[in-house]
Amino acid sequence: MTNTRLKDLAARYLNKSVDTLAEEEQRVLRQIAEHRPTSRDAGAVAEEQATFGDRTADKVAAFGGSWTFIILFTVVLAGWMMLNSGALAWLGLSFDPYPFIFLNLILSTIAAIQAPIIMMSQNRQADKDRVAAGLDYEVNLRAEIEILRLHAKIDDVILARLDAMSAQQEALIAEVRALAAQPGSAPETRG
Template identity: 40%
Template sequence: MAGDKDTTSSRRDRLDTPKDPRRHFGLRRQSSPDTFGVFAERFARFMGTARFLLYMTVFVIVWIALNLIGLFGLKWDPYPFILLNLFFSTQASYAAPLILLAQNRQEDRDRVIAEQDRQMNFRAHADMEFLAREVASLRAALGDVATRDFVRSELRSLVTELQEEVTDDPDQQPTQDHSGDPT
């Protein structure tokens, strides 16, 4: 009977849980949501390099030279170079959104870094205020405690008073109390 309950409950769980409406034919590569963003950043970073400009310049020169000279009688894109223009338009239509996506991701990172910096500055400011209060309280406490210079000056004044008493009455014997110790 216990086995019947387990199969019934597992069947019920399966019926209560909606199925995935997508059908998976073959193996699908699982990618993270940031995969396309990373691709866009790499693409935008590459387009901003001198290497990309050099490659594009060589490509355009070779394209124009081959179509003007007509090597082996092939001129697939004659003088107005409409196919080359179409190629550049297609490239620009893909490059602009990818560059914008890369810029948006960079703005998000900058925003997070700015927030972390703000929190760190707030903590540092709070720590400095705490330390300033601690230093002020230590200074106030030291004002009540006798400092080394104060103790020295008091001892010097006592020594001079004792020397004056000794020089005024050299015949005076130290008095003794009941224990026999001179005071």
């Protein structure tokens, strides 16, 4: 695509110079000029931009917010408490007797690690939302420009038809005048 074409599209449909266009606007105009679709999958774009840490945070947050985690964690906690207050306490081998101070330390550590990971995942979701909003803007801009282009085409067709009709009308007027100018072809009047 030529830079001239991009300048023409920018001036005609956005009333801007190419230098002042945002990246999204330039991308939309290039896609129009190259007859390529504008819409893209926001999830796929976000995944392309994701780092290993981003994907890991998403997986940890997804597991930490699932019923599987809640049920598994409940079973582990109940087992820990029963083991330390029941069977191991009876044998005198409990390693974390009531009030389960070691268990509290483990739970605090898990919460301290899990909270920032969940926040990372939430930040990543906000980034995904921004990507989706940007892609929506591109699609909306493309739709608006295409509507403007269709209006221009329809206006051109209407103007061409009006020009043709005007030319036909002028030809008919010329014929009527030529006929009226011929001797003996005066219009008849009825009385």
